[in-house]
Each structure stands twice: as structure tokens, then as C-alpha cells.
Amino acid sequence: MRHILVALLFSLMFSNGAQAWTRAELADPFDASDLTPNEIRFLQAALALKGDYIGMIDGKWGAGSARGLKAYIRESGIDLGPGELPNLAPVALISDAIVTISNQGWSRYYFDFADLSFLSPQKTMTSKVSDNGLSLDFNDSVSSLSISLTSGNASRTSAFHQYALSNSVSKPYTVRKDRLVITSAKVFGGKTLYIRSDLMSAGNWSTILISSLDRDAGRLALVTGSILPHRGADLELPENGELATGVLAFLAAANDSEGATGNAPNPRENEGMVAAKPPSAPQDVQSSSGTGFAVAPEGLILTNNHVAGSCHKILVDGTPATLIGADEAFDLALVRVTGVTNLVTATFADAPAPLNSDVTVAGYPLAGLLSGLNVTRGSVTSIKGLGGDGSRMQISAPVQPGNSGGPVVDAYGHVVGVVVSKLDAKLVQDEIGDIPQNVNFAIRGEIAKLFLYQNGVTPRTSGEKDRLAPEMLAKQLQAATHFITCD
Template identity: 40%
Template sequence: MFIRPASVALPVFLAVSSVPAWSEPLFGSQNCAVVVAARPTLPEARAWISENGYHERARVFLSSNNWFAITVGVVAKSASEGIISNGVRRATMPSDTYCTSGSSFLKEINWRTASSGAPSTDLWGDFDARPMSVVEKRFLQGSLALAGYYSGLLDGAWGRGSQSSLEAFTRDKFNEEPSNSHAAALVIDFIVAIDSEGWEQIPMEGLAMNLMMPVKKMRLTESDGLYKQWDHSDLNLQLIANDLINSELVSVHNFAESKSVTPSDIYKVRKRTRWVTSTTDPRGLSVYVRSELIRGTWSTVFITGGSDSSNELNLMVSSISTDTFGSLIPPENSTLMTHAMKLLDEFEESKTEPEPQVGVSQSPSQPEPKSREGGTGTGFLINEDGVLLTNAHVVEECSSINVNGHRADLIVSSNIFDLAAVSVRGVDLGEPLRFASDSVGLNADITIAGYPLHGLLGGLNVSRGSISALKGLRGDETNLQISAPVQPGNSGGPAVNRFGNVVGVVVSKLNTVEIADLTGDIAQNVNFAVRGDLAKVFLMSNGINYTEANRGTEKSVEDLAQMLQSATHLIECAP
């Protein structure tokens, strides 16, 4: 949860002062700044920023009441209520966060001075956990646990055990001391695992306990009241959850102890409200049992795993908790995620040859001149709150954005993913699309929708194709290659599977003119889409709701077209 001294409340920045505040809207007439805290002195403001992990994005303003207001972004007024509500619910913002026009701010303070003692946030600098929030530290602990280097609790407290685990990881893998780039590499691997295996914090029904589980791999094989058993589809990994009385508690833990080779191999805890037994049997099978006294009975999880699942078991054990948690993945603009995005960006740049590129991708929105002249693209509805997903390049440098002629507000944009979310209030935009719960496979059938060549072609265009490759140009792992025809204006449109679930976001097409000049042949139907898994990460990290769906019943091509027609909309960008 968000850590902040309870005795210090946010002051209201409306105090009367003889010092004049800005007379013009500081953040624009339609925007406001998100205020997460205020402190009476600049050193206290700096300390708060460091403790709560806002070092990358915090701005500090001196207010007319002589307090220092800490802001973490500027958002559209119309979208501020939803953004703050999501932040509070996911414990990434304090409960008394609010949005202000800045009318009482006197000046912005440069708080990042040498005297602030701020740690380095350079990607290649020495690792420092101080700028990170509890959510970020917990995520990094989870990354280390799945890599097999951390066995403590995922509590977001970065102490000696967490640091030693990171140091062991970097020594083994890189023969180096930890840097921010090493933490970023861990995070990228963890995000890939979350996407491919479906790691989520899952509540144990009726037991007031929860733990992380790869839901795409674990199958519920037995269920009888509170008794539940899950088995991994590929690995020797089993989880049992049940509620026990005192006699059953003793029997279960004695059984676990009996599996050890020698008494010295047993780790056990026997407290009034918690019992833990951990050991390894002669065959190398790891056994872990944890029981918590809750409401008079013992909520218990029993986990066993072979050598092939030691890392997965490690993460499950570390994540067991009786507390509730918000978002698993930190916000995209957090220190940890920013480092991960920078590392991905540098990796992509390292693969680019210095000479002119062959077959550079063209964004299928209107051609992009040196100065933005406006254009059109596509977006699709993803939730009941009127939020649409599109490409970042569709809405960048727009003085205003319209969806089907209605004013839209930009919520968030990422140039790394080339994704953006916009919102439209008070307008019926149809039925939201749902994301596929599993990753799309090679040669899978897809259907795309969009508004290509708006002004020349009339209305929505729906076309079909398949997944040609699971990587984009030059092995870009953020994209899929698709064969469905793409034209200028298709940018931001959905790509759905045969069940009607989103598996990608149309983003670009191959530059066929360059290919023809260089090879003498014209490449056909070589187009790209942002992976649906990464689109979900983008939405999750920014606190935007979406829904997932399993495969279900295969839909006819006519039904798919009708579904896409309801959810897909024209986006217009005014320069």
C-alpha cells in the first residue's frame, strides 16, 4: 500500500496571499495537474518523492500558502476523476490525491539539485532502489524469485536479502555488480512470463489468503468445498488449498516433515497463528506447507514441485499473503518500467545498421510530413468507460482529437509501444472488444478493421488475413507480422482472432517502394500489429480497465464484421 505519514494531510491550495499567483492557466484551460502530496519545506518534499518512488516524474511548485506541492503529471480535466480513482484503487496514488488548475501556484521549484542527494537514475548507472515505489520493489522481488534468486516475501521492502539476491543474479549472469540495466532486464523477462504464462495474484476461495499462480498453465483438477487442487499442464508442480482444524494441521505438517531425508533438511516455523514446513524428499521433490490461523481455523496451502519447476514454486511460495494488493505491474512511467523501456529501445537501436535502412516500416496513418498537418486513424472501444485504444503516432501533436466527430481526451501515450488511450464521455460507442486471454499462434486467422484512406474509401473497411510471423521487422518482438491488407488510416485498428478477441493493434506496413527499388520486386501483404499481450501490459501499467475472454465459440465472418463495426471508430487529429 501507499506509505505516507497519516498525520500530514494535503493542505488546500486556495489560501489568500499577497503574492500574486499565475493569472493565466498554468497547464492550459482544459488540463489540470495531479497533486499527490504537499510538504512545508523543500527537503521534506524531496524526501517524500524519494520514499514513494516519484523521482522520475515529480514536479514541485511553491504555493501561495508557502507549502511545496508535489505533482506527478498533467491530465485532461474531463479524464482526471477516472485516472485518480484508478490510481487510488491500485495504491499508486494517495487517497487524497486531487487535480488542480495551478491557480495558486507561485513558481516551479527545481528540486533536483546537487544538494538533494538524489540517486542516479541513469540506465547504466549503479542500481539504487531508493527512487522506486513499494509496487516497483515488489515487482522486482517477483522477477528475482522467478529467476531463482529470491526466496523472501514479496513485500516491497528492499533490504539486505533483496539486495543480496540481485547481486547474486548479476554476478552469475554478467559477472558484474548490479546496475539499473540489470534490474530492467529482469523486469522484461518477468513481463514476458506474465504474458505467456498468465501470472496473477489469485485469492484462495474462502481462505483469506492469496498467491501468484500461472493461470494459463495451472488447471483446477479437484474441487470439493474449500478444498482445491491445481496441477501444472507442463511441469511437475501442484498446489492444494484447504481449511484445516487443529488435528488436521498437525497431521499435514507432520506428513511434510516425514518427506525429508534428514531432520537438518527441514525448515519449520511453529507460531501461535502461523505454521510453516519446508523440505525436500529423496527424489528431489520440494515440499512447502504454510498455515495461517484465520477465524478459528487454519487456512493452508500445500505446494510440491520437481526440479523442473523450482523457480515457479519459488515465486508461488514468496507471494503467499493474507494482504490484498493493487496492480501487479508498476505504472509505465515508474522508474523501473522507464528503465525497462529504455533498455528495449537501446536494444532495438543496436540492431539498426548505420547505412540507410531497407524496408523501413511506414505507419498506415496519413503520411507524416516534417510538420504535423493532421490526419486520421482508427481506434477501438476497450471498456464501458468510453476508452479507446489506438496508436501513439495517430494522436501525437494534435491540438484536438475527435472520435466520430465527438471531442476526445488523450489519457496516456507511449512511443515505445506506439500505443495511446483516448476517452470520449457521454457518447454510445457500442460494445467494447475483449482481449484474448492466450497468445496468438503462427498462421492463426485474423480479421482487422479500420478507416483506410478516409475521404477516398467510404466508411469502415474490414479485411481478413493471418499471422505470418510472430516477430516484426528485424526480429522486433513487440510486433506481429500480418497478411491482412493495411492502408493509410488503418493505424490503431483492432486485429481479432476467429473468436472475436483482440490479439493485436494494427500499426504499420512495409515500405514497398524501397523494397522494389532495392530488390526489383514488390513485397505484398507484409504488415504489422502491436502484440495484444503488450497492449494489455500498456493498459494494465496505466490503470486502464479491460476485459479478457477465453476462446469460446468460433464466430462467422459476418458476426466478426458486425462486432468490429460496433466497436471500431474513426479518429481525427487536428494540427
């Protein structure tokens, strides 16, 4: 591992620096004023990635950066003694973070359309233009981090921020200026959503939407803290600067210590430490099925992540489809049916479904036993899910295996939820001795709309209050609901 660190240091260092740290100077009190802005930026990036710093990656060492370094040392269990931290503290941080920063390719991405840039893990991120052509979406293959870049008028821009505010489960952070709007909110499902909009021209705004689960908060902090309204500087370490030479001195000292005790480094001792999970033994591929419904005419189908999120092959009504977005926390997935351009699209309600309101559920349960679309009716029995989960609601409309991913609509035919599960009656009976009746759950429509926005889809909404006859509801659902199989 030490040889890897040395190689990575030299691969990242290409600018000239001032003076170097010797082995003896590692014990001296750390003074950030000795470092260049590039070195401080690298330290701030490493602290953010470790989850110990929330602030700008700006090369200016302040109280927040100092607190972050102390927190990192404390959490790492490194005993550096009482008093001021020595130079060894930032050296230990860099030694710990540099492999991740290099292997994942953290570097600055420039969005020329909006003249905006930010740091991102470019070796692990995949990008694509949304199917409606309204956004450029990035998804991290090794974490829940996702980034979307889009633009639009003031009304569309305001909608992004309003969704974050309306779904916030704690006090949000906001900035409101004439040319800059920022909203950062903790939303349902243990996820943080950060939205920044910049005014580019009269009535036209650029917007960056960034989200992650709590476990990846450090990655989100690194991206959000690095956003600049211009190209900006990349991450780099001066070749002869204090940090780079300090790491080399630290490694040399550790190597001497091993040699003195006769413990030569084992070149295989760290193999597998950062390896991916071993592949499972081959298994027979089994088919499963579920339900989805159209959210855009261009073949876009919304369903559950547990229905379509891990398929080798997806079919929608027998037609091949591809997964274009998924969220494990919300249990939602978006798929695109190949070659379809004129699907009948569902309309979402513009407000949450109130308690005890009527709902209708459509889906394809128990495939092979039942045939055709199955429609059931019930009501909203709780505005929260199991254990007070605010991203779910409880409904009494009967659902069965295969209903997952189907639409839940109100009396006006507007989507207010997405079927996700039913309560395990046998498990509850074993626990309390009674069998629960019609305890079923749906993902709230507000969460589904937020997921669609994050994946570049603007859902159709309506506030019309014309009740539909049950027969008309069924006809409308039949046109927008689809059967999904997963192999």
C-alpha cells in the first residue's frame, strides 16, 4: 500500500511548491499559513470526503477546516497527544484519502452552458442526457450520489426548490438572492437534496440538483462545496510542498520502523482491502413481475426499484425496456420502453392525498393466476407508513404480489402514490396473534414527483376536482398502466 501511495502522490503532483517538511518537522505544530491554496483545497476536499467538513473548497483555512481536521483525527483514533495538532495530522489525512481521490478520479467538471463547475468522481460517474432532453444526469456507480444539470424559466426553477422545501423533514438551508437561489433539505428516506439555481439571462436559470443518502454525505459535501460560477481550479498538490513531502517523510519513517523490527512489508498483505464484493455463485435466472405506469409519452415508465432495479432483462408488455434511473431508499425506478413515442401518460395530483380520501389501485397481481388489469378500491388509512415513515402512506385498497409499482389514484384520476408493499400478515400474526386486514403501503406521490424531477422528467400535474365514475377511473388506469417482467 505504501508503494501505491507514493506512486499516486507523484501522479497527482505536478506544480512547483515552496519548502518541504522533513521527518523531524512532522512533530511541529501545524500552521495552515505555511500551505499554498492548492494544498489547503486538497485538505478541505479530503475532509469533506471523510464527512468531517461542510463548507467551501476554497483554499482558505478557517475555523471550519480546523474543526474538521480535529474531528478526523479524533474519529480515526490517532493519538497525537494533547495541545495543538502537529504537522502529522494533515499528513495522516492525505495519506488516508489520496487513494480514494485518485482511484475515483475526483476532478473538476465544467458545465459550459451555465459557466459553472464542480468536483465529481469522474472515474465512477456515468452521464447521459435525459430522455426528454431537458437535463444532463450523472450517477455514481459506487454510491447514492446523483447530479443533474438543467435549465428553465423562473416557474420551472421555482418548482425544484419548492419540492425540496415541501418534502423537508428538518429546517432547510436556503439562500435567496436576485441571481442566486440555493435550497438544501433533508427529505424522506434518509436523503439530502441540494439545489442551486443561477440566473443566466432574463428569465432563464441554470440549476444543479445534487442528492445522496446519509451514508454518502461526505461525497455530497465535496460536490456542493466545490461549486463555482466559473471554471475554477482542479485538485492538485505541489510537488515539493509541505504536504507531499510530509507524506513521503511519514512513509519513509514507517518503513524504517518496520525494518528495525525485522517485519518486512508483505506485498500481498493488503490485497483485497478495496476489492468489490465477490461475485455470487451462478444461479438459475428466475423471472418476476410487477406493474408500472407511464409518466411521459416517450416510453417512460415509473415502477418500484425492487421490480426493475436489478434485472438482466426488462420487458414492458412484452417490449424490451432499459433501466434509466433508480433509488433504493425510495424504492423507485424509471425505465424506458424501446421505440415508443405515444404512451398515454398518467397525471399526478398537485397536492397530497388527505386522510380517509378515496383511492383506486391498478396493477397486474399474481401473474399466471389472474389475467388482465386488476383494479381495487379503498381509502387512505394513514398519511404515514410503517413506523412513522413519512415517505409512505397506508391504504386499504387490497394489493397482492405483482401490484408493486402500480399507480394509486384519487377520485379525480390523479396519481397520489405508487404501490410498494403489503404488510406481512403471517409475520404480524406470529408476533401479536392476530391477522391484519388490508394494511398496504404506497410511496407518496410527492416523493415520486421528486424522483422524476431528479431524473429529468417533469411530471404532468393537475388540480382539477371533477370526480370520475369508477368505470371511467378503470378505463383511464387501463390506458396508462403496464405489465413489467424481470429476468
